[in-house]
Amino acid sequence: MGKRYRLREGIIIRRQAMTSGDVIVTMISPDGKWRGIARKGKIVGGNIGRLSLFHDVNLQYYHKENEDLFLITQVTLNGALPNLSDPDIYPFGHFLCELCDKLTVGVHLGEKIYDYLGSGLRGITQHPEPSKVGILFAWKLLSQAGLAPRLSRCVKCGKSYSDHATSEVFSLDVVAGGLQCASCARVERDSSGSVRLNNSTIEELIAIHTQTVRQGLELTLDDLTKHWQILKHYTTYHVAELQSVKAVQALISSQAEAAKKAQAKTAQTKTAQTKTRESN
Ligand SMILES: [Zn+2]
Numbered sequence: 001m002g003k004r005y006r007l008r009e010g011i012i013i014r015r016q017a018m019t020s021g022d023v024i025v026t027m028i029s030p031d032g033k034w035r036g037i038a039r040k041g042k043i044v045g046g047n048i049g050r051l052s053l054f055h056d057v058n059l060q061y062y063h064k065e066n067e068d069l070f071l072i073t074q075v076t077l078n079g080a081l082p083n084l085s086d087p088d089i090y091p092f093g094h095f096l097c098e099l100c101d102k103l104t105v106g107v108h109l110g111e112k113i114y115d116y117l118g119s120g121l122r123g124i125t126q127h128p129e130p131s132k133v134g135i136l137f138a139w140k141l142l143s144q145a146g147l148a149p150r151l152s153r154c155v156k157c158g159k160s161y162s163d164h165a166t167s168e169v170f171s172l173d174v175v176a177g178g179l180q181c182a183s184c185a186r187v188e189r190d191s192s193g194s195v196r197l198n199n200s201t202i203e204e205l206i207a208i209h210t211q212t213v214r215q216g217l218e219l220t221l222d223d224l225t226k227h228w229q230i231l232k233h234y235t236t237y238h239v240a241e242l243q244s245v246k247a248v249q250a251l252i253s254s255q256a257e258a259a260k261k262a263q264a265k266t267a268q269t270k271t272a273q274t275k276t277r278e279s280n
Contacts, residue, residue, distance in 0.1 A: 003062045009078065010034060011117055012055050013097035024069065025051050027059075028100050028117055032108035036061050036070040043075060050075045054084045054093055054121055083125040088255075091247040092134035096120045099138055102240040103145045116140045119213065127217065131252060135227045136216045138235075139208050147238050150178030151206045157184050161202065171196045172205075174233045195233055201226050224252055 010027030017023050021040030026033065036059065038048055050057060051072070060074035084093045100117050103109060120137030124130040142148060153160045154170075155178035161170065164181065173180040175193040179202065185194065197205075200222050208216055221227055232245045 005060050005062050005073065008034060008059050008061065010057065011114065012051060012053055012057065013101050015051060015053050023048055023051050026101060028114050030111045030114045033104040036072045038072040043073065050077045053097065055080050056118065081121055081125045084121065088251065089124055089130050091244060091251050092124045092130050093121055094244040095134060095242065095248050096137055098242050098244045099141055099235065099239065102242065103141060109145055112144050113141065116144060131224050132221050135221065135231065136208055136213065138231055140213065143209065148209055151209060154179055154181035154184055156180055166199060169196060170202055172230060174237050195230055225256060228252055
């Protein structure tokens, strides 16, 4: 029987280069996750370099008997997002890809996952706040996987968040997957599974989960460090420990540090200018 070639479109979320020169790629396609191998020197149409992380590609492949992986024979590029290799952006893209990879272990979560990943990666390269885009799409992907946190009321006693006194501190009970009121948090001595949140962060989280992506992109997130801390705890417990989150957190803290220094410098310059004016 002759080879039966098939075609497939998808976004590459993982690329493993083997010592043999072969490349194994994992893709998210509209109909789920897919893995294939490109043998060194065997790609007839196109360059093996097109099989890079974040690339949106069209593949031709076939299934060879007694082989676990599909054999890729041709690659054409639908789109590359070159900015994604920028060190100020890369960690966010890597995080979304790794999250997709872990969320789709053994399950197909629908075409929406592919759409969110594509929009998320494009958003990260185009939006002035890639960190915010990363947060927004990470939650969209988690929700699509049925892992959205419950944010309208305390998961323990049912007290509504909208009824709470502004002075009361709610927290996110990561293990229970939702908000926890102050009195329930007091009863529970072990607070290792919860993250204390201020009202603005809770309201931002609620907005992320109730608004459209477009509206979400207009949101102001006050404390990006906090948002990533929440995502880290939440994904570690509900999905898997994601390697990429460390790079995201390092980038966020170095950006916060740089912003603080710039602010201090502006203040210093202003003071110096005032002094010069006074001495004149
Ligand atoms: Zn409660």
